[in-house]
Amino acid sequence: MTRFEDELKNNNFVCSECVKCKHLVWPPSDYCNKCFGDVIWRPVSKKATLVEFSSKDGKLFCIGEFENNIRVFGTLEGNSNLIRGQNLTLKYCNYDEMPKFVFQTD
Amino acid sequence: MKKVAIVATGLTKFNKTEKSLDSIMLSSIKSLFENTRNLDQKDIDVVLTSTNANKNYLANIISELSGIKPKISHSVESLCNSGTNSLVSACAYVSSGLSETALVVGGEKTDSPGLVLNWDMSRGEFKHPIFWASMFTSAHMRKYNTSLEDLAYVSIKNHNNALDNPYAYFEKLFSLDDVMHSKNLTENIRQLDCSMPCDGSAAVLICSEEKAMKYTDAPIWITGIGQKTISASFTKNNDLTSMESTKTAVADAYKMSHKTSKDVDVAELHDAFSVCEIIELEDMEFCQKGHGAKFVRELYDTGNKKINPRGGLIGAGHPLGATGIAQVVEIYQQLSGKAQKRQVSSAKTGLVHNMSAGSTSSTVLVLES
Numbered sequence: 001m002t003r004f005e006d007e008l009k010n011n012n013f014v015c016s017e018c019v020k021c022k023h024l025v026w027p028p029s030d031y032c033n034k035c036f037g038d039v040i041w042r043p044v045s046k047k048a049t050l051v052e053f054s055s056k057d058g059k060l061f062c063i064g065e066f067e068n069n070i071r072v073f074g075t076l077e078g079n080s081n082l083i084r085g086q087n088l089t090l091k092y093c094n095y096d097e098m099p100k101f102v103f104q105t106d
Numbered sequence: 107m108k109k110v111a112i113v114a115t116g117l118t119k120f121n122k123t124e125k126s127l128d129s130i131m132l133s134s135i136k137s138l139f140e141n142t143r144n145l146d147q148k149d150i151d152v153v154l155t156s157t158n159a160n161k162n163y164l165a166n167i168i169s170e171l172s173g174i175k176p177k178i179s180h181s182v183e184s185l186c187n188s189g190t191n192s193l194v195s196a197c198a199y200v201s202s203g204l205s206e207t208a209l210v211v212g213g214e215k216t217d218s219p220g221l222v223l224n225w226d227m228s229r230g231e232f233k234h235p236i237f238w239a240s241m242f243t244s245a246h247m248r249k250y251n252t253s254l255e256d257l258a259y260v261s262i263k264n265h266n267n268a269l270d271n272p273y274a275y276f277e278k279l280f281s282l283d284d285v286m287h288s289k290n291l292t293e294n295i296r297q298l299d300c301s302m303p304c305d306g307s308a309a310v311l312i313c314s315e316e317k318a319m320k321y322t323d324a325p326i327w328i329t330g331i332g333q334k335t336i337s338a339s340f341t342k343n344n345d346l347t348s349m350e351s352t353k354t355a356v357a358d359a360y361k362m363s364h365k366t367s368k369d370v371d372v373a374e375l376h377d378a379f380s381v382c383e384i385i386e387l388e389d390m391e392f393c394q395k396g397h398g399a400k401f402v403r404e405l406y407d408t409g410n411k412k413i414n415p416r417g418g419l420i421g422a423g424h425p426l427g428a429t430g431i432a433q434v435v436e437i438y439q440q441l442s443g444k445a446q447k448r449q450v451s452s453a454k455t456g457l458v459h460n461m462s463a464g465s466t467s468s469t470v471l472v473l474e475s
Contacts (some may be wrong), residue, residue, distance in 0.1 A: 004227075026228070052244050054237075054241060072228050074230050100231045
């Protein structure tokens with residue numbers, strides 16, 4: 001189990017950030033994918049924007065974007081009157097064999 | 107760089123069988139040998155295998171089973187565009203002079219581990235390809251008013267084309283109504299919008315210009331190659347109405363071959379899902395952006411087989427490691443005038459587009475007679 005997965009299990013979404021160039025490295029890695037600098041873990045903002053969405057069996061899923069960089073798929077709860085670019089909040093995350101993200105509309 | 111010719115091909119029926127991967131791959135090689143004059147195992151100095159199966163030492167195993175003792179042999183894996191990746195590698199060996207004659211064989215079983223990329227954390231719990239396809243579809247529908255009916259026309263066109271392909275998985279005519287009412291997998295992806303994983307194998311033999319005439323009077327030349335990987339994570343696709351890797355790959359292939367989309371007589375496009383063909387037609391400049399659906403409708407209404415004459419992945423089936431090579435086999439047959447009922451008249455220039463993992467990687471080849 002990696003640190004990333006451990007933190008997700010505790011409902012914390014963390015990512016690696018380069019100590020040299022401050023680039024947010026996504027998906028998390030041991031080295032920066034811009035300058036190969038060392039990285040540290042840091043929390044990702046819970047605020048996201050809606051990139052795209054669809055539904056399966058009546059349940060919404062979407063791609064949300066954090067910090068103008070990190071995009072992930074997750075389930076989407078809340079208002080169904082959706083507009084691309086609208087604000088979302090990461091309500092919950094977990095790791096059980098694969099990451100799980102749950103967004104909520106603001 | 108030396109010119110590279112395709113001089114022979116082999117193919118198996120795409121289906122679901124109890125046969126092993128080795129056996130399926132050997133079948134397409136057997137077919138290639140049976141169809142080719144003057145070909146001896148000793149002629150082949152490179153054997154490349156293409157598959158997503160976790161099979162150690164596969165190229166050497168296939169070489170031994172085929173009675174070939176190559177100088178160079180290895181496997182190439184790149185999910186759904188493994189096949190064209192392996193052919194590009196073989197081209198490099200021949201064009202550089204490291205090889206004279208290279209055999210490329212792709213194969214897959216239905217339950218391939220390449221169907222899902224577990225590494226991609228950004229997909230969260232939405233690992234299956236239907237979810238990225240649904241995102242492309244949502245984006246294209248919103249931006250260009252593409253309808254579910256537009257998407258269904260890709261499926262019925264390609265299933266219709268597959269009826270003339272004796273190697274295709276599907277052997278049934280599907281109506282617009284069949285596609286529209288097939289099982290909803292997401293709100294905008296229906297079962298008949300999807301390609302079908304299956305068993306299958308395809309093989310091609312390539313060689314230098316000096317050797318080509320030994321095996322055929324009508325070699326087909328690989329004149330353009332473009333290949334681009336933007337990422338492994340699907341979510342690195344910034345614009346979900348477009349395929350960035352495909353745009354780069356096709357631009358490079360057109361540039362290398364001194365061709366444009368207007369020169370292409372017949373093309374195999376990677377229609378993993380209906381929306382893919384529409385986006386690819388636009389990104390490869392067969393039509394303007396937003397006009398892909400209209401273009402497909404015209405092809406269907408006029409019975410024009412220019413795009414995906416063998417039925418595409420939707421109609422012919424999708425044995426991952428074999429798909430790109432089977433696409434090349436189709437264009438080889440088209441440019442050789444041997445595509446029988448699928449023949450596009452007077453085809454001289456053909457194109458193959460093969461991509462993987464939601465277009466995070468694409469390969470484009472231009473072939474000429």
